[in-house]
Amino acid sequence: MQIFPCPFCGPRDEREFHFAGEAGKTRPDTTGEVSPDDWATYLHMHRNEKGRTREVWVHTPCAEMFIMERNSVTMEVLGTECLRAKS
Amino acid sequence: MRRLDDKGAVIDRAKPLNFTFDGKPYQGFAGDTLASALMANGVRIVGRSFKYHRPRGFWGAWVDDPNAIMSVTLNGIELPNCLATTTYLENGMEARAVNAWPTAKHDIKGGLDLFHRFLGAGFYYKTFIWPDWHLFEPMIRKMAGLGAVTPDHLDEFHSDQIHDHCDTLIIGGGASGLTAARVAAEAGQNVVLVDDQAQPGGSSYQTGTIADTAAADWIAAQMAAIKTAGGRVLHQTTAYGVYDHGLIACVENGAFGTAPRLWRIRAGRAVLATGAIDRPLTFAGNDKPGVMSLFASAEYLVRYGVLASDNAVVLANHSMAKEAVATLTAAGMAITQIDPDTPGLKAGGWQVTNGISVSGRHHPSDVVLATSGLTPLVHLWRHAGGKLTWDDARQAFLPDGQLSNMQAIGAANGTFDLNHALDEAQAAGLGQSHPRQDTSHHLTPVWPKPGSKGRQWIDFQHDVTLKDIEVAARENYVSVEHLKRYTTLGMASDQGKTSNMAGLAAMATLKGATIPEIGTTTFRPPFVPIPLEVYHGAKTKQLYHPVKRLVLEARHRDADAALCEYGGWLRPGWYGNGAAADHIRDEAMTARTTAGILDGSPLGKIEVMGPDAEAFVNFVFYNTMTTLKPGHIRYGFLLTEGGIVYDDGVVSRIDNDRFLISCSSSHVDGVRSLLENWRQDGNNPDRIFIHDLTMQWATITVTGPKARDILNGLDLDADVSADALPHMRFIETHHQGHPLRIARVSFSGDLSFELSIPSRHAPNLWDKVTAVAGTMDAHPIGIEAMSILRAEKGYIMVGKDTDGETMPQDVGFGIPRRKKTNAFVGDRSLHTDKANVPSRKVLVGLSVPHGEPPLVTGAHVVTDGANQRSLGYVTSSYHSPFLSRAIALGMIEGAVERVGDEVTVWHDGSNRRARIVSPCFLDPNGERLHA
């Protein structure tokens, strides 16, 4: 079982966390024209990187979302930071 | 086989224990394993192999034995899959060999061995294809499995779940592990030593003296020193897996039948001192009972005082055998040594071996003690991600390179010389690395010889022979992972501890490659079989997923409510004892004729507030919320970004910057996280705040023609007339000084009020409402009646009347899709090609002729004609007591155009006719709703 460091609560067991998505995805402005391809990319295309990844996670007990960088091969956690600092 | 008086370091002769094996009574001593006790009693056949039901005797003395699997009963508790070599004897145990009926010695399935030509390599793969798996399946199913579990015993099988941490975890309590633990503890580290036996020491008892001290005394001295220095020792505890981020899982066994304890240990570093196991030799008849590991027979002697035989043939290809041979000889065993590389070696005997035949000469003996080298136990090293390197001198895979949090020492590291091992252990105790020294031992490789004569066993438990490896190679299953799955080599409960090396070596020879070129299969946890039950601990049944409880539960129980789980909540399904259908029908009638009182407390109550609350609610909802005025309520949908209906509910605007989202009771947690998600990822979280008050507020729903009269009887300081409080409005008032919100919303289609009050004041309000209601023949109703009421009106339940493809326009709400100008979740998905096809399934009612029973929920509406095709299905179906007829809702392809048509409804082979109608069966003009 992995230990993830919540930026608000510190290191906690992985079972307290939920994956929310890959970081850096921007919702298209749907008040304008959005092509079917662009929308499908937004909905379904994920980078699913091998190695260094940047993801959004939620720590369920405190309900805060944050960015976590980790290695998807070695499972090493490379760092976490608040989401809002980046938004 | 006999017990010697002057040997046996771990048995207590003052405590004799009685037990039976296959029905026959025997006696052993405290400290014995089932295996050592059986050997002391001269029992030679202790099981049957899995596939051919060949007789099996003991090969090993501990976890590496592949043969002696038993089903053991004690005090009415039966546990299957007990390895006799690791099951400690207790008084009254009844052991039975598995895979053998009626007994291991006389097995009626032994005749299967005659069919070995059919059950060879690839049997399963081939019969799946031809002639027909189903011909073989009943027989295979009957043969498979390793005993039965006493199911009621599992009710109390709750493993303690312990989370622990330490600086240094030492795995294995042999000479190396004890030394490392002592040095680490004396250096001030927080040390935990885990050892899988009841008495630590590993194979040290085979060593006469360690550091000029008798082995038993040396072991006791190390144990005392470790404890004095503050180290902790866990006995009968196996470290069976290394998981992510250095988690090491250990299972601690207690008395027979008790649930093992699960330890999840996080250690700063781990020292792997797991030792090595003996390796079988591959020769004709090598699976016969009596052929056993040389080192195991020495272990039986020194630990349990059991001499395997008075005479033996020893087959050994290395100098490490010398000490064991000397120990056994000194105990009185007459030993003949034969070079194991001699061609044509064959173990004779019918059921059990009677010696070795070679070059036309027979060497009679009761046992054949074989060894072809030691295999270091590197499983945990591999779990942790460590690499292996092949060592030619030792003919073994050894830990290679460094791991930041694990160090292998002693025999596990290939260091078979005791003095070298102790040097390594000293260094490891201090956290220092120590280069592996050259071994002083000589070993002449003796590996399986493909093409040689006779049936030669590679995997004793799963009956994989050298011929099977040859077949696999011929059919091109040459990669180790394919070889394993094709032949089932190493897939038995011992996971190939004894068989993998021989299998790899055979394949290497067949391919003309070296063993390291062939490589090993993946080492996966667990190292030994672990009951799955250890993982749940006390978290079963109610505790696995605790139900949410109503603050009014006691009131419901007093009223004889049938409490059932609905969406995670324990709620009244109906009230009263006896036939449920009668109560449900009566409650549905009461609600239509006078009024029904429903505990609606689980209804979601999520507040959204802050300067950006309006824009936020408008964005997360499908329906426009910017035009909602304070004091007003609007029905709406929450969609996924894929445009699929996720939940429905009503939104009340309390103030300009304050909204209350009333989502479905079963979706509250999901909706709250969905809202939090959008709040934090895409919005400014300092301008929006989300507060889930579902638990803090209770809701009592009063619905029916008499609902207003009941409210008027509560002495509320509020005007609830149709003019002052019309449909989809709410007011805030007080009840006995406590805040009370009265919302005029309806899920029944009748005049309805939802009274919400802080939970602790709900019992008072409930008492008052039900008392007033009682004077008007109105009563509490359960969820089941409410489900009928809402279906009569054609109101959907998300997840029941919708599925993973339903969009809002499919259930009659198409306007925001066309008109809403602001962005909202899922908006673009509502305009894809798929969202526009005319064949989308849409919500309709289904009507059957008066007097006919309700349709079956889930029944399909099908096309007429030769090739029946499903057009959709019935989602809700009830008998409506108020309308005196069957009603149903369904999701049917393109059905808006077909209202009035008759269709065929198919279920379980029979057809019925129904008419597509509007889903609203009651009060289509809304007179009752707006009363």
Ligand SMILES: [Zn+2]
């Ligand atoms: Zn947190």
